[in-house]
Amino acid sequence: MQSGSFQHPYIPNTPADREEMLKVIGVSSAEELFRDIPQGYSAPSLDIPQALPEMDLLRELQALGDENRHADQGPFFLGAGAYRHYIPAVVQAIVNRGEFLTAYTPYQPEVSQGTLQAAYEFQTMVGQILDMDVANAGMYDGASSFAEGALMACRIKRRYKVAYLDTVSPDYIDVLKTYTLPQGIEIYPVTANSTNLKRETACIVAQSPNFYGYIEPLENLIETAHSLDALAVIATDPFASVLFRPPGSYGADIVTAEGQPLGVPVSFGGPYVGLFTCKKEYVRQLPGRIVGKTVDSNIRTAYVLTLQTREQHIRREKATSNICTSTALIGLMTTVYSAILGKEGIKEVAQLCYQKSHYAASLIQQIPGYSLPLDGVFFQEFVVECPRSPSEINETLASKGIIGGLDISDRIHNGMLICVTEVNTRVEIEALVQALSDIGK
Amino acid sequence: MQSGSFQHPYIPNTPADREEMLKVIGVSSAEELFRDIPQGYSAPSLDIPQALPEMDLLRELQALGDENRHADQGPFFLGAGAYRHYIPAVVQAIVNRGEFLTAYTPYQPEVSQGTLQAAYEFQTMVGQILDMDVANAGMYDGASSFAEGALMACRIKRRYKVAYLDTVSPDYIDVLKTYTLPQGIEIYPVTANSTNLKRETACIVAQSPNFYGYIEPLENLIETAHSLDALAVIATDPFASVLFRPPGSYGADIVTAEGQPLGVPVSFGGPYVGLFTCKKEYVRQLPGRIVGKTVDSNIRTAYVLTLQTREQHIRREKATSNICTSTALIGLMTTVYSAILGKEGIKEVAQLCYQKSHYAASLIQQIPGYSLPLDGVFFQEFVVECPRSPSEINETLASKGIIGGLDISDRIHNGMLICVTEVNTRVEIEALVQALSDIGK
Amino acid sequence: MAAKNDKGNNELSLLMDQTVVGRRGIIMPASDVPVQPLPDPGLLRENLDLPEVSQPQVVRYFTQLSQLNYSIDTHFYPLGSCTMKYNPKINDVVAAIPGMSYLHPKTPEKFSQGALKVMYRLQSYLSEVTGMSATSLASMAGAQGELAGVLMIRAYHERNGDSHRKLMLIPDSAHGTNPASAAMGGFAVKAIPSDSNGNMDLGALKELVGSDLAGIMLTLPSTLGLFETDIVEICDVVHKAGGLVYGDGANMNAILGQLKLGDLGFDVVHINLHKTFSTPHGGGGPGAGPVSVAERLVPFLPLPTVVEKVDQDVAQYSLVKSDHSIGRLGAFHGNFGVLIRAYAYIRSLGADGLRQISRDAVINANYLLARLKESYDVSYDRLCMHEVVLSARRQKKNGVRGLDIAKRLLDYGFHAPTMYFPLIVDEALMVEPTESESKETLDAFIDAMLAIATESENIPETVRGAPYSTPVSRLDEAKAAREPDLRWQSR
Amino acid sequence: MAAKNDKGNNELSLLMDQTVVGRRGIIMPASDVPVQPLPDPGLLRENLDLPEVSQPQVVRYFTQLSQLNYSIDTHFYPLGSCTMKYNPKINDVVAAIPGMSYLHPKTPEKFSQGALKVMYRLQSYLSEVTGMSATSLASMAGAQGELAGVLMIRAYHERNGDSHRKLMLIPDSAHGTNPASAAMGGFAVKAIPSDSNGNMDLGALKELVGSDLAGIMLTLPSTLGLFETDIVEICDVVHKAGGLVYGDGANMNAILGQLKLGDLGFDVVHINLHKTFSTPHGGGGPGAGPVSVAERLVPFLPLPTVVEKVDQDVAQYSLVKSDHSIGRLGAFHGNFGVLIRAYAYIRSLGADGLRQISRDAVINANYLLARLKESYDVSYDRLCMHEVVLSARRQKKNGVRGLDIAKRLLDYGFHAPTMYFPLIVDEALMVEPTESESKETLDAFIDAMLAIATESENIPETVRGAPYSTPVSRLDEAKAAREPDLRWQSR
Numbered sequence A, B: 001m002q003s004g005s006f007q008h009p010y011i012p013n014t015p016a017d018r019e020e021m022l023k024v025i026g027v028s029s030a031e032e033l034f035r036d037i038p039q040g041y042s043a044p045s046l047d048i049p050q051a052l053p054e055m056d057l058l059r060e061l062q063a064l065g066d067e068n069r070h071a072d073q074g075p076f077f078l079g080a081g082a083y084r085h086y087i088p089a090v091v092q093a094i095v096n097r098g099e100f101l102t103a104y105t106p107y108q109p110e111v112s113q114g115t116l117q118a119a120y121e122f123q124t125m126v127g128q129i130l131d132m133d134v135a136n137a138g139m140y141d142g143a144s145s146f147a148e149g150a151l152m153a154c155r156i157k158r159r160y161k162v163a164y165l166d167t168v169s170p171d172y173i174d175v176l177k178t179y180t181l182p183q184g185i186e187i188y189p190v191t192a193n194s195t196n197l198k199r200e201t202a203c204i205v206a207q208s209p210n211f212y213g214y215i216e217p218l219e220n221l222i223e224t225a226h227s228l229d230a231l232a233v234i235a236t237d238p239f240a241s242v243l244f245r246p247p248g249s250y251g252a253d254i255v256t257a258e259g260q261p262l263g264v265p266v267s268f269g270g271p272y273v274g275l276f277t278c279k280k281e282y283v284r285q286l287p288g289r290i291v292g293k294t295v296d297s298n299i300r301t302a303y304v305l306t307l308q309t310r311e312q313h314i315r316r317e318k319a320t321s322n323i324c325t326s327t328a329l330i331g332l333m334t335t336v337y338s339a340i341l342g343k344e345g346i347k348e349v350a351q352l353c354y355q356k357s358h359y360a361a362s363l364i365q366q367i368p369g370y371s372l373p374l375d376g377v378f379f380q381e382f383v384v385e386c387p388r389s390p391s392e393i394n395e396t397l398a399s400k401g402i403i404g405g406l407d408i409s410d411r412i413h414n415g416m417l418i419c420v421t422e423v424n425t426r427v428e429i430e431a432l433v434q435a436l437s438d439i440g441k
Numbered sequence C, D: 001m002a003a004k005n006d007k008g009n010n011e012l013s014l015l016m017d018q019t020v021v022g023r024r025g026i027i028m029p030a031s032d033v034p035v036q037p038l039p040d041p042g043l044l045r046e047n048l049d050l051p052e053v054s055q056p057q058v059v060r061y062f063t064q065l066s067q068l069n070y071s072i073d074t075h076f077y078p079l080g081s082c083t084m085k086y087n088p089k090i091n092d093v094v095a096a097i098p099g100m101s102y103l104h105p106k107t108p109e110k111f112s113q114g115a116l117k118v119m120y121r122l123q124s125y126l127s128e129v130t131g132m133s134a135t136s137l138a139s140m141a142g143a144q145g146e147l148a149g150v151l152m153i154r155a156y157h158e159r160n161g162d163s164h165r166k167l168m169l170i171p172d173s174a175h176g177t178n179p180a181s182a183a184m185g186g187f188a189v190k191a192i193p194s195d196s197n198g199n200m201d202l203g204a205l206k207e208l209v210g211s212d213l214a215g216i217m218l219t220l221p222s223t224l225g226l227f228e229t230d231i232v233e234i235c236d237v238v239h240k241a242g243g244l245v246y247g248d249g250a251n252m253n254a255i256l257g258q259l260k261l262g263d264l265g266f267d268v269v270h271i272n273l274h275k276t277f278s279t280p281h282g283g284g285g286p287g288a289g290p291v292s293v294a295e296r297l298v299p300f301l302p303l304p305t306v307v308e309k310v311d312q313d314v315a316q317y318s319l320v321k322s323d324h325s326i327g328r329l330g331a332f333h334g335n336f337g338v339l340i341r342a343y344a345y346i347r348s349l350g351a352d353g354l355r356q357i358s359r360d361a362v363i364n365a366n367y368l369l370a371r372l373k374e375s376y377d378v379s380y381d382r383l384c385m386h387e388v389v390l391s392a393r394r395q396k397k398n399g400v401r402g403l404d405i406a407k408r409l410l411d412y413g414f415h416a417p418t419m420y421f422p423l424i425v426d427e428a429l430m431v432e433p434t435e436s437e438s439k440e441t442l443d444a445f446i447d448a449m450l451a452i453a454t455e456s457e458n459i460p461e462t463v464r465g466a467p468y469s470t471p472v473s474r475l476d477e478a479k480a481a482r483e484p485d486l487r488w489q490s491r
Ligand SMILES: Cc1ncc(COP(=O)(O)O)c(C=O)c1O
Pocket: A323, A324, A325, A326, C081, C082, C141, C142, C143, C144, C175, C177, C178, C219, C223, C248, C250, C251, C272, C287, C288, C289
């Protein structure tokens, strides 16, 4: 910063402006405005570096960025809940528009139709992709969406037990615990073939594709749940839902998903958007924001936040959730992405993920010492049992510029969870296979 | 591209749409619409690769980009007509707005006030920075702007000789020749101290800072020109004009400049914007587009393309220039840049360029074997006489990750033209000095 | 403006209604690997309906849609409790640096040191600003920060064998998320009334605290835009009763660098980065609601937090779980794209800049108060902090409600204030100017407010019918709730 | 919508009028080098007036300004002779790749191979599309391409000792830049009339060609949107008379992949990348106007061109000057940022896509013609190419001029067609839909045109007063020209 008095670019008023305003207010200094701060507490020291000029800030963050190895820097095979897909240029161009980016939650529908209609489109596309009756306008992320699904089931059934499959992502189970346990909800594990659920179980919760990437055969479990008047809350992946029969088609009552794969950068884990859908009959128990279609006083079609009596600002401690600020912009990203991909494009991407990951798996399981320990059908992610510790193998891969899969040896012996999507080229896949085979020797 | 019929994302209509439309038109196939193309000429082969998906295109161009060594990749000291300056984030954010980016020339002022008012701001800021009465809405680049300045002077004076200082950038002189010679204009060199100009000289043309980066003492030459009723056309640099007395202050009649330094990426040489200003009395001889202020039928202030009777679409072969599409968007960039920098910021940048380049020069001239062969005051660029061929030296610098100055040994013995602006850090400058000194040994 | 449709207006058709079979918005590459067999068709999905539209259509549709919005980039947004300040463009640029935005959350730590460093520093800055011991960045919005906070309070009491402490006190002026979060945390909620000065009623508080007290959730300055003058005593009462003090930091813009909540003895504070620290609100998120805590709550922080280990002058950063963490709030490490913007913001402002923010936010709000209090009622006759709660009580006599005034402002080119919040103020209009608006903008807003006050006297029906110049007029919200139409359906 | 100003409207004040002393939009770093002495103060500037505004103000001002524009991203822009098609967003992304946009033009060739490769390939594609021998990308707009073209014709004749060839023939329907460029190239210009079919009058042409003939500048399809049916003979006549044929390629969108101008014997063609190849027009540039030439003009190409040299399977690219180059047109290598977008566009479309462009552009125009010709006059009763020239002759009888219809379209949410060009059509309204508009958009436009035709019968005064719904109404253009006010002045 140049010397002299401090005039920050983000703060328009000048000393002269302030002086005039203070006069109108009738105080002689800004300090007087803070006179309610109790003695001894005001104007504390603030150990934060002085203002950094924009040019230097950009350089600093570019240098910090260079300390990271990002997912587009070479062959990369991590997934485990966050998936790389190609994001068409249109998505960023739209999402960066100030009118979307810098608007608040659409409390004034008359001047927020852009955000509102886009949210209605989001609800439409989410409903269509997940093949469910209704969707809300988005949750924080896939994991919290899943947890709120369980809470919603408990609310609907007024029961306080949740049965979960242990093939659900451990990260999701963690969040489920954070959300449910304080409310006195008991959660307990079951297998896909369980026929005995505990009495007073509100719902079964599961994930398909599961943590290991495999389609979970859930028909029986869901049937069992329904026979006990419990609900089925299933987390899925949007692209898997495009290729495979979606959970709703075999009876799921609440279907959630991480929306990130639909055009959202992996961005070190967030912001993402949780997709949340359910059967029509439960609409008034939905958490989060919902946009509905209506008309204005001139009978023009218009959109508005609706069913707000579920929400915290009206129902306070009785609200269906505490969500206020949610993820509208990320919802918009997925909406623009889905529109650009469209009916055919989205299927093509799902197919590419399937084809490429299966190609990779077919080659890897031919390498001596490597095998695919799990049965069933996977979508784009699969587990490899390695001849050695996956973390050691990953070290060697990294030295060759390859980022391998996730070490899940805590769950599967020498297990590595490998993800392949449409952005992985055949050359990259074969480089991984070659490297694994070299390491195996 | 996925197989099947070709439906391109940029072309909405489908085979079914086409069929309907052809029916309305009354032809049975699209080919019929091209029936006027003479026999034997239609539907030629087209040896152009098939459509590349967006994802692959981006990768191809990123790979091509990686084959380049760009100016922000390390210490970099090239200038010679294109200057690196820090471009605030706001500039791109505004310029990328579709409403500016994808509008046409504002022929319909009622729906183009955005472009038009921005152009008026551009004319204002250019006028203020170059300290001249009037500016047009921008030319193709600095060099063509300079050449058109000479043409304008010839038009005004109805004379066809142009005297130029040979310290003008050789690139500019080349363009001057391209533009003037075909019109039968004679151009001839003079020095800054010349007191004899040829009879019938329309103007003297010069550059300050000149090609070597030095402020050109032009008072006498301009006075001589005026005494012979010739004009003075001077090319300058916007930042030099901020720090030093601008050419208008010592009598220049037409002042031009390359607008690129004002917030425009170097972008391998273009697009840039030529600044073009003159004294008020010559306004009706200006080339290019001009925006004026007026009112609408409700007496609301509004802006419009004006003085169009100078232009090709009205005056055809008698127009003041053939310019039609110009550089509105780049003009907008410089406008937003100038607004963000503002009165103080723009001075600070000019000062930083001066300070840093003079620091570099002071260190370099202390290195044994190196000297500054030119006298006078430079702004941000200066010539160093090297102990060896500058191109050899540059090779060595490059091996150390430094891009040195421009080899101008064709004009000055072992001359290297070095540019230092606010983006060069002291560390970079000292790295250059160290490297030069190592090489000198 | 879009082409008029057959109804003579410019409603934009939904994408599904724009669909023409066969159109597409992008070409995806063909597969470059040998064909792999698909599984049993019984496992596969049969039909999927999504839009079929060309790329230019998508761009035009969303661009036109965007223009129907008010936003900070286009309008003054004096929305109380929302801190709608300027969102610097450079922050979007740094968040998009490939090394940041393409960084996968499961990337090994040694390959994500740059990002972890950003998180570590942001934790430190937030701890410093709040005067607390440690910070977790995991929560993805203010409300989730609140949940994290109350869960920490819960865990704290449980570890102390005080699991009976289930009462959470919350002032009646509080934001709705406070009671909702407390309930999600398994607490019973009781409201503390406000006194005639807009302060918490200290007497009532004293009566409510007891052995079942878990804590208090309060906002400082309060949601009335007022500084809680008895704050030292409030903390004292609560602490003495064995409760913890939760600070809702949504109003931090008023006190940045003027007061550290930790100094007052707050135990946990959440910070809305999408308010005070200027990350763009995006039409309703994403946000981030980091929680900063006093020493005794550090073991309970949600996971992850980033720690620094300096080894031979080289700092290494890693993600850790605190000993008795309340657990995970989301699948990964919080909303990194929001965190990096907040980091950039703090770096851009520096200590002096942060102080200047609160100073100017408070001057701006008091300036509005001073110039509007003749024409609008104000419930409490005192200086305000960063926002001012007006009441349309007087206008109501002419049949003009707060809502009407809010809508009429839209016609004047201003976003409306927050309406009917806090609930305890009749016809509340809550105005928060923020420091990033200039005096001229405030003057223009004041002029509009004064003009509307006059209109409310002279032509109240005009005000009641507002807005007139917006893309749509007042909506039939009852219809929306009565007959929920929540997505496009094929006809 | 902006706040209303004191005149009760929402004019946006100019930045200099928004200035408040002391405000600033950015902080620049302090100098990190020892202070250097400044020269003699007599050399230094004293005062400089520029805006003093804060960053949020700048963002809001320009964002609001932008919304006053129509643009391709928001509206159908049927502007004849302008090819306002969709500008793909990916092209802006690739142009901004740091390796491209931060590449300095004086970077040694070995460090700019990627950029040179892009240029080389684009040269080849353009040569292929036009059917010519070589291409230079140096010219920075169509008009500069024309200048380059006529200078090459001039240089060619001079080298052949034919420097007396100073006559350039140009059809009366030609774009204004053609004669203007010819004049800049030092040629005398004569106009060739058009015949009743909209073709060039062949008889007149034959009379005009003589030993002073330098060449002809023609546009194919013509600026009437019609294919010159005698084109083979025209070329023949000109060539036999010793002249060269200059093709103005601005209308290339009609014939992409359908016809190569080189096959017809054209000697030089300029191509408007900002039309046919979809680089965004930017409110009036930047553009690029590469010139492609037949064998005999190759030595005269403007500099630079890029050549490929393959050495042991490694291709090296370098910038060269052709032997008898007409010289430089700008300081560097042309508008690279535009070139790279055009390259990306051609790669995105491929051969089939390029062919589809012309096919659909021509279908779209003929569809408009077919549906509008009952309501508007058409001068030539034939199929059109990529654009259609209507005439408001009929409406003029009711006092409604082409201008009025154009302005009225703005109220319907469409940009106006090109008016009063070509000059030879009375009340011309030239409509170019391009291939990137859908049938539905064309139908909506047709509906508007038909509605306006009806209005012109029934309520002509309404049409004459249009537009009503635009940010400003009709302008006093005479005042603008009479009392030029070309910049802000301090008062
Ligand atoms: C006072 C207060 N507390 C809490 C919140 C909740 O924050 P968020 O919306 O990020 O969940 C808000 C948001 O409006 C608020 O104003």
